[in-house]
Amino acid sequence: MHNPQQEIRVAVVFGPGMKLRPVWFELNRRQHVIRQVTNSWLERRGETPLLHFHVTDDGALYELVYNMKDGVWKLALVEAL
Amino acid sequence: MERTIMHIDMNAFFASVEQQSNPALRGKPVAVSGSESRTVILTASYEARAYGVKTGMTLWEARQKCPELILVPTNNRLYTWVSSRIIDILRDYTPLVEVFSIDEAFLDITGSTGLFGSVERICSLIKSRIREDHGITCSIGIAPNKLLAKLASDMQKPDGLTVIEPGDVDRILESLPVKELCGIGRKTEQQLLMLGIRTCGELGRFDVRLLEKKFGVTGLKLHYMGRGIDDSPVVAEEEAEEVKSVGHSTTLKKDLTARDDILKVLLQLAEMVGRRARRYGVAGKTVHLTIRYTDFTTFEKQEIQPAPLSGSMEIYRAAAQILDSTPLSHPVRLLGVRISGLRPAGEQLPLFPEERTGLRLTEAMDKVNNRHGDFTVMFGSLLDQRSKGSHVISPAWKPEGIRNVGVD
Numbered sequence A: 001m002h003n004p005q006q007e008i009r010v011a012v013v014f015g016p017g018m019k020l021r022p023v024w025f026e027l028n029r030r031q032h033v034i035r036q037v038t039n040s041w042l043e044r045r046g047e048t049p050l051l052h053f054h055v056t057d058d059g060a061l062y063e064l065v066y067n068m069k070d071g072v073w074k075l076a077l078v079e080a081l
Numbered sequence B: 001m002e003r004t005i006m007h008i009d010m011n012a013f014f015a016s017v018e019q020q021s022n023p024a025l026r027g028k029p030v031a032v033s034g035s036e037s038r039t040v041i042l043t044a045s046y047e048a049r050a051y052g053v054k055t056g057m058t059l060w061e062a063r064q065k066c067p068e069l070i071l072v073p074t075n076n077r078l079y080t081w082v083s084s085r086i087i088d089i090l091r092d093y094t095p096l097v098e099v100f101s102i103d104e105a106f107l108d109i110t111g112s113t114g115l116f117g118s119v120e121r122i123c124s125l126i127k128s129r130i131r132e133d134h135g136i137t138c139s140i141g142i143a144p145n146k147l148l149a150k151l152a153s154d155m156q157k158p159d160g161l162t163v164i165e166p167g168d169v170d171r172i173l174e175s176l177p178v179k180e181l182c183g184i185g186r187k188t189e190q191q192l193l194m195l196g197i198r199t200c201g202e203l204g205r206f207d208v209r210l211l212e213k214k215f216g217v218t219g220l221k222l223h224y225m226g227r228g229i230d231d232s233p234v235v236a237e238e239e240a241e242e243v244k245s246v247g248h249s250t251t252l253k254k255d256l257t258a259r260d261d262i263l264k265v266l267l268q269l270a271e272m273v274g275r276r277a278r279r280y281g282v283a284g285k286t287v288h289l290t291i292r293y294t295d296f297t298t299f300e301k302q303e304i305q306p307a308p309l310s311g312s313m314e315i316y317r318a319a320a321q322i323l324d325s326t327p328l329s330h331p332v333r334l335l336g337v338r339i340s341g342l343r344p345a346g347e348q349l350p351l352f353p354e355e356r357t358g359l360r361l362t363e364a365m366d367k368v369n370n371r372h373g374d375f376t377v378m379f380g381s382l383l384d385q386r387s388k389g390s391h392v393i394s395p396a397w398k399p400e401g402i403r404n405v406g407v408d
Helices: B013-021 B059-065 B076-090 B119-134 B146-155 B166-174 B186-194 B200-205 B208-215 B218-226 B259-279 B312-324 B353-372
Strands: A010-015 A019-027 A030-033 A036-045 A048-056 A060-067 A072-080 B005-010 B030-033 B041-044 B070-073 B097-101 B104-108 B138-143 B161-163 B245-256 B282-293 B298-309 B332-344
Touching: A010 A060, A019 A048, A019 A060, A019 A072, A036 B013, A036 B076, B005 B076, B005 B119, B005 B146, B013 B030, B013 B041, B013 B076, B041 B059, B076 B097, B076 B104, B076 B119, B104 B146, B119 B138, B119 B161, B138 B146, B146 B161, B166 B200, B186 B208, B200 B218, B208 B218, B245 B259, B245 B282, B259 B282, B259 B312, B259 B332, B259 B353, B282 B312, B298 B312, B298 B332, B312 B332, B312 B353
Parallel strands: B030 B070, B138 B161
Antiparallel strands: A010 A019, A019 A030, A036 A048, A048 A060, A060 A072, B005 B104, B005 B138, B030 B041, B097 B104, B245 B332, B282 B298, B282 B332
């Protein structure tokens, strides 16, 4: 089980035009290499932009959320593939 | 000059977006359902449709049709985001884009073919960009008007491209059932059937005076529809008519009878209406209350107010007053609050101190909620309400402006 409020470490490539591409993230001291970013979308909670990514590794689908105001990443969802 | 109108329809939109997000769902029967307990199927993937799963079915009915159906809860923020990005793509090919719903749009590309080559090339570019950027397919209809373009996009699904040339219109419409035309619902279809009209060909030939006698001004429109004539323009958002009302409604998690329970929902709806009205600087002279009973009887009552309202508490009080003047005959299933007769909200400070305090309180709440998100600060009586805000994408949703309602 993961805690959706828990902050996680994410390695990100910042591309041209402020495009973010998460490359790997850590969960329970294990590094998960991202195979595919399947979707991404922006949500605004008040003045805080939250950038959501649906990503897969070899076994699961994850939703990573980047709080663009605080510079913090959280894991919102884990679903086995 | 002959117009070239495109209608674009995203195929099984919500389900396709979910299949793109989650590779495990691809090629499988998937249905997206609402987040609330009394929900129905919002859309189904083509794999699920092959089993007979349809929009509007209860979850139980859908599972009867397809026991292996995978149900996915709706992710409205994702769908509205993807829809907005797709509209951005469409606007690269013409400024005349009319958003018809979250997954449909009309484009007037009459002046675009000179820039991009041909109609087919524009369609091909749009289709490939949507597929590359969002991993989903769409069906496109091309015709001389909106009525026929919508008809054309329905002819090949999924991932279709259908062109109705002006010379083909009569042949296509001759044997086409009238219900296939956008704007002819079940009720109109039955009324036409009573006149012996089944097909568009028959509708086009029917005596227009009799149609007008039966349907009033709509009779002439029906006559033109039967002949495939539609002069309505593609209206881009910035040219669209001003919004006439601001409203929210909600289907309740359980049927309500107690006044206090109903009032809590009204307060929440009034806050949503008031927030949106204040954000866009409008106030409404008339407050409407909509009630749907458990037997699906629905009625709306309205009260003209002494002055235009935009304060949540004022809207709530007006709605509560309408409620108190309405003896409820059944438990309530749905509630809606709306303000109409919109005008620019006045800047004038109220005369009485308690009204001024109320105004400052609203301003302070708005400031906090603008910064931290809706319902961060709320009325105390809403604290125990678990579900707040909008959870359903309105049919009138637009990617920008007052109709861009944030949904959870």
